Each structure stands twice: as C-alpha cells, then as structure tokens.
Amino acid sequence: MEGRSPFTELPIEPRGLLWHEDFITPEHEQQLISIFQHELEWPDRPGRLSLHYGYSFDYKTFGIDPDIPYKEFPAWLQPLIPTTEARPPEQVCLQYYPPGAGIPPHVDAHMAYDQLYALSLGAPAMMQFRKGERQIEVDLTPCSMMQLTGEARLHWTHGIRKRKTDTLADGTVRPRADRWSITYRWVRDGDCECGNVELCDVAQRRNGVEKEKRSLKQSIAKSTDEDPAP
Numbered sequence: 214m215e216g217r218s219p220f221t222e223l224p225i226e227p228r229g230l231l232w233h234e235d236f237i238t239p240e241h242e243q244q245l246i247s248i249f250q251h252e253l254e255w256p257d258r259p260g261r262l263s264l265h266y267g268y269s270f271d272y273k274t275f276g277i278d279p280d281i282p283y284k285e286f287p288a289w290l291q292p293l294i295p296t297t298e299a300r301p302p303e304q305v306c307l308q309y310y311p312p313g314a315g316i317p318p319h320v321d322a323h324m325a326y327d328q329l330y331a332l333s334l335g336a337p338a339m340m341q342f343r344k345g346e347r348q349i350e351v352d353l354t355p356c357s358m359m360q361l362t363g364e365a366r367l368h369w370t371h372g373i374r375k376r377k378t379d380t381l382a383d384g385t386v387r388p389r390a391d392r393w394s395i396t397y398r399w400v401r402d403g404d405c406e407c408g409n410v411e412l413c414d415v416a417q418r419r420n421g422v423e424k425e426k427r428s429l430k431q432s433i434a435k436s437t438d439e440d441p442a443p
C-alpha cells in the first residue's frame with residue numbers, strides 16, 4: 214500500500230492495539246447493516262451468531278476446517294478487506310450480537326492464525342482486555358477497524374461481557390443494541406514461538422496441555438449454546 218498506514222497504535226495497555234477510526238463511512242455502514250438484516254441467512258437461535266467466509270473455522274481443532282469448501286467473499290465483503298497485509302485473509306467471520314450477547318474472554322488461536330483484524334458495525338460495545346489481574350476496557354465504536362498485534366494479539370485475552378448495558382468511564386450507563394463485527398484472520402506461516410503456556414496453543418501442545426484446554430472450550434460452547442470464541 215502506498216503512503217502511511219491509516220492505523221495508529223492506541224496509547225494504552227495492552228500495547229499493539231492498532232486503530233483505524235473511520236474505516237467505513239456511516240452511510241456505508243447502514244447499507245451493510247441492511248444487507249445483514251435482510252439478505253443473509255442466519256442460524257435460527259438466540260445469542261451471538263456467526264457466518265463464515267473464505268475457509269471455515271473448525272471449532273474442534275481451532276484451525277481451518279478441511280471438510281468445508283472455500284466460500285468466496287461476497288460482493289459486499291470485498292471492499293471491507295484490509296489492504297494493509299500482503300494478501301487477503303484466509304478466514305473472515307461476520308458475527309451478530311443481539312443486545313445482551315457477548316464473547317467469552319479468549320486469545321484467537323496462535324497455532325492457526327497470525328494477523329487479526331476486527332471491524333465494528335451497529336451499536337458500540339465495550340471489549341475487555343485482560344492479562345492476569347489487569348483489565349482494560351476499549352470501546353468498540355461503529356465503523357472502526359482494530360488490529361491486534363504484539364502483546365494485544367498474543368498475551369492479553371479479549372472478550373465482550375454478556376450484559377444489557379455498558380458503563381462508560383464517565384459513569385454513563387449505555388444500553389446495548391444490535392451489533393455486528395467482521396473478524397479477519399490470516400493463516401500463520403510457521404509455528405508461533407511466543408512460548409506463553411497460559412494462552413498459546415502451540416506452547417500448550419509442546420507442554421502436553423492442549424487436550425484439556427480444548428475440551429474445556431468445547432464444554433463452554435455447549436453450555437452457552439453459542440459458537441465458542443476462536
């Protein structure tokens with residue numbers, strides 16, 4: 214890409230949170246929301262819903278599902294693909310969050326994926342980043358694109374609480390409303406070497422703790438009747 218990247222790093226912990234505030238215009242956002250609401254077929258169940266494009270995510274291995282054929286990016290998705298990477302992402306996931314829905318704290322699998330971006334549409338929601346005792350809230354504002362790199366990508370979990378309101382830093386209680394996000398993932402070349410046994414599935418496999426973690430993730434998925442976090 215020519216010129217400077219429109220992403221700037223947020224001056225907060227976790228380090229490595231890159232932000233593009235107006236990745237799309239509010240008019241474009243409204244057109245997309247209309248497509249999401251009227252033209253797409255969503256699973257018929259409550260809670261957070263996901264639709265996958267490109268290669269599908271395998272919730273058993275937390276990698277690419279080899280049994281599901283590649284799904285071309287639809288026309289509406291093409292202009293939303295970040296151009297700041299050397300190639301388009303292998304996996305794109307559109308998620309719908311009805312008011313009150315969330316996503317459990319997680320790191321996106323290190324083994325399968327490298328670069329990770331997320332575009333927010335519709336109502337804002339607070340995302341919690343956590344590392345040990347530290348918790349930082351980041352407001353996911355509509356039309357903004359976030360890129361998780363470095364510490365934020367590898368060593369802090371992120372999640373969105375299941376709740377009907379978010380309390381802002383100034384004490385304002387903000388009701389949740391319909392939100393959509395698009396997450397983009399690039400398949401990793403070579404192994405992740407971060408060595409974080411707490412959060413990295415590669416380090417866990419090397420230390421023989423992968424299986425337990427996986428079955429825990431699956432039982433969480435069953436108990437909430439939602440797709441587990443990647």
Ligand SMILES: O=C(O)CCC(=O)C(=O)O
Nearest residue numbers: 308316321331394396443
């Ligand atoms: O909804 C979002 O903005 C992020 C979702 C997320 O963390 C994920 O799909 O891995």
Ligand SMILES: [Fe+2]
Nearest residue numbers: 320321371443
């Ligand atoms: Fe995530």
